[in-house]
Amino acid sequence: MDRFLRKKMFDLFKQQPWLAHREEKLNKLIDMCDDISDIDMIFDLLSRFKYVGIESLSIHLRDIVDHINEEFGEEAFSFQLCAATADGDADSGQSILYAFKSEPISEILLEDFILTNSLSRAIKIMDQRKNIILLDEFAGTGETIVSRIKSIRGREKELKNKNNHNFSCKVSVCLVAAMDSAVELIKKYADDVYSSIVLKKGITDEVDFNKRDVSIFRMLSLEESFVKDKKFYRLGYGQSEALYFREKGNIPNNVFPVFWSKNKIDDKNWKPLFYRKE
Structure with missing residues (x-):
C-alpha cells in the first residue's frame, strides 16, 4: 500500500x-476496489458509520429508559416491556431486554414495569398487562416491527370481542437505532x-446530489463481486443503505453487503469487514 493510502x-x-x-480485512476490501x-x-x-460500543450502548439504553419513565x-x-421477538429465540431484541436487567439500567427503570422475553408470551398475558412497549436494537425497514404490532392488534381485537368491548391497548416501540424511513x-x-439514534441512507440521503448516482453505480458494481444468493440484498435489505454496527452485536443485513457478505466470487478465503450470523 502506498503512502497516500x-x-x-x-x-x-x-x-x-x-x-x-480490522485493518487486515479493510486492506482486502481496498484491494477489491x-x-x-x-x-x-x-x-x-x-467514516460515517454509527458505531455503538459497550459504554455508548449503556448511554442509549438510559436514554430509552428516561423516555419510557417519562x-x-x-x-x-399496566405495561409490559417486551423484546420484539416472535418467540424465545435469541436475537437483538432479547439482548436489549437482557440489558434492561443490568444494574445501571434496572436501577432507574420504574419497578412497576415487567419484562417479557417474547411477543408470544406478551400476547398471552395482555388480559392482565394490556399495554406493550416493544424493545429492539435496530429497525432497518420497520417491516418486522409492524408485523409484531399487527399481532398485538389482532389479540386486542380478540379480547375486545370476547370479554370487553371497551378493551384497548397502547403499543409503543423503543429502539437503540433506526433508519428514519423505518421510524416513519x-x-x-x-x-x-x-x-435513540435515527439514521439516514448512507448514499442517497448523505452524498451530494451531483455525486449520488455515480456513488450508487460504484457500489452496485462492487456488489457484483459477491454471490447473489437469497440472503444477499443490493444496497442492504430494503435498499436501506444503513451504516450501523454495535460492538458484540450482529451487523444488520440493512447495511451495505460489501461490508458483511461472506460469499465473494472466486475467493473462498474471503473474510468480510464485519461478521454476520444469518
Whole structure:
C-alpha cells in the first residue's frame, strides 16, 4: 500500500478507532476496489458509520429508559416491556431486554414495569398487562416491527370481542437505532415510537446530489463481486443503505453487503469487514 493510502487509512482510524483492529480485512476490501474513487467512497462510508460500543450502548439504553419513565411512568402497572421477538429465540431484541436487567439500567427503570422475553408470551398475558412497549436494537425497514404490532392488534381485537368491548391497548416501540424511513413507517401503526439514534441512507440521503448516482453505480458494481444468493440484498435489505454496527452485536443485513457478505466470487478465503450470523 502506498503512502497516500496509508495516510487515508490512519486518518480513518483517528475518526473510527474501533476499525483499527480490522485493518487486515479493510486492506482486502481496498484491494477489491477498481480505482481510487471506489476507495474514497468506501472510506467516506466507513467514516460515517454509527458505531455503538459497550459504554455508548449503556448511554442509549438510559436514554430509552428516561423516555419510557417519562411517557408511561404513571401507567407502569399496566405495561409490559417486551423484546420484539416472535418467540424465545435469541436475537437483538432479547439482548436489549437482557440489558434492561443490568444494574445501571434496572436501577432507574420504574419497578412497576415487567419484562417479557417474547411477543408470544406478551400476547398471552395482555388480559392482565394490556399495554406493550416493544424493545429492539435496530429497525432497518420497520417491516418486522409492524408485523409484531399487527399481532398485538389482532389479540386486542380478540379480547375486545370476547370479554370487553371497551378493551384497548397502547403499543409503543423503543429502539437503540433506526433508519428514519423505518421510524416513519412504524409511526403509522404504533401509539408511540422512540429511537435513540435515527439514521439516514448512507448514499442517497448523505452524498451530494451531483455525486449520488455515480456513488450508487460504484457500489452496485462492487456488489457484483459477491454471490447473489437469497440472503444477499443490493444496497442492504430494503435498499436501506444503513451504516450501523454495535460492538458484540450482529451487523444488520440493512447495511451495505460489501461490508458483511461472506460469499465473494472466486475467493473462498474471503473474510468480510464485519461478521454476520444469518
